[in-house]
Amino acid sequence: MPAVVLTLGDDISTDVIYPGRYMATVLPSETPQFAFADLAGFNTRLKSGEIPPGSVIAAGKNFGCGSSREQAVSTLKGYELTVVAGSFARIFMQNAINLGLNLITAPGFEAAEGDTVEIVGEVIRNRTSGGRFAVLPLPKARQAILDAGGLISYTRQRLLKTLRTTDA
């Protein structure tokens, strides 16, 4: 049962998730070390390996606002975290779908650190508090990319399909 490992408020910017001064680091294999670098305690816990994959960051509205930097997604993907938020900023959401970071949109979701959660159908349940929150589906445009396993494989498939069509 996944546990909430960090709670945050509204309008958490990509500057908070992945500070600009680390942007020269671009590869998904290298970005995880700087996740929430300015929240030193949480960054240390992530790097220590004590936070299991699937753990939950709980946030308010407009998570991931600001810069389009994809590092803000790859840095969380590196730990296979799940972000549950009231809403997400557009570019962050698209980047997350493209890279396969698990996002759950659940308006009004409330949790404290240490709470455990489970997702049943279209509801996310906080098992510790007993609260239940509706999960909103992803925008319809995004599903095909998820189904393909991310944008790189989706684009690869499209590219090969286009070439086959051209050849035929």
Added chain:
Amino acid sequence: MGMTIVEKILARATGRQVVTAGEVVEPAVDLAMSHENAALVINQFLEVYKETGLDPAVWDPARVAIIFDHRVPAESPKTATNQKKIRAFVAKHAIRKFHDIRGDVGGICHQILPESGYVRPGFVVVGTDSHTTSHGALGAFAFGIGATEMASVWALGIAVNVEVPATINVNVSGTFPPFVGPKDLVLHLIGMLTAQGANFRVIEYHGSTVTSMSTSGRLVICNMAVEAGATAGIVPCDDETVRYLRDEAGVRDIVHRVLPDPDAVYDQHLSIDVSELTPQIACPHTVDNVKSIDAVEGKPVDQIVIGSCTNGRLDDLAMAAGILRGRKVASNTRMLVFPASGRIYSQALEQGMVADLVQAGALVMNPGCGPCLGVHEGALGDGETALSTTNRNFKGRMGNPNSEVYLCSPAVAAASAITGVITDPRKGARA
């Protein structure tokens, strides 16, 4: 049923008569811009081609632009090595819209694209930078994307699975009071809408104030549309757009005027009268925490920054130079000026603005993004306060989470430089 300007652009870019908000479309891309994060785009682009047996080839090198601006000149061996890799890619793929670290044709991407004539009304422009919204100032549908999405664009030439956004119609009327301008307007609008008020939607600007606004000002109001969450900001093409393209961007070919239909359907209508607008300040740590200047006047400031893709253009520098000419930057503050491009730097030199600013005590730096996002030059100390004409004030934005950033217009920044505290330029500053 009529179409908004973005619906019209997307209809054209998909070869259809009509598209409607909420539909999923795959528009052809007219211009695809990256900066130093092209290093990641290249990595993802090569991933796409892995095990396909195909040679990686950019779909149309003439539609790809790469501009070095985030860390120029390189601040570290890591950045310099990334820039070197990008140069090699640019050469291999014959990408001509490449702007290296140079004093003549270099600068910030959101100034280089317009001034080089790369953006036209009706274009679909994507950029691996959230402030790509800027280019709506020329009547293009321009929006920010991530690096992997850009790799997909480089391979396919289309933006895959784009949901046609709904549009907010913002009508702006009235004449700006002295020392109040486009930056104050857009900060006021962001305060009204909130940081998420325009999420997944476009802001289409109309009204007499916008019609009489220069392209420089339109770039400001479109640039910061993203701070209300908007996918794009856009000003319908008019005579000023054509004038800018002809006189300042050297465009000679036909300019197609893509305009919204009179009966276009909007998600929301807003009206703003600027005739009583005061200088606006975005206070820490969100851009929508906007107050009239009287609420924060007198706040001591350690560093003042004028520049960036938002306010580093010639009219911004002229405003600052006019206020500071013959005056001095207060001894308890420091002032950094970053022109938006090499061309603007040259013009500011020729017109004496650089001398005015330097003699007042400002440091005039090379064009670049560095201090705005805390990656290069102009770091803040613990507990320090910055007053900046840039576009974001998130915690840690300027590189130090133990500092504060206030956002303002060039007039407020320059007036405050003289006093060392946040100062209303309407009180005693001279144009």
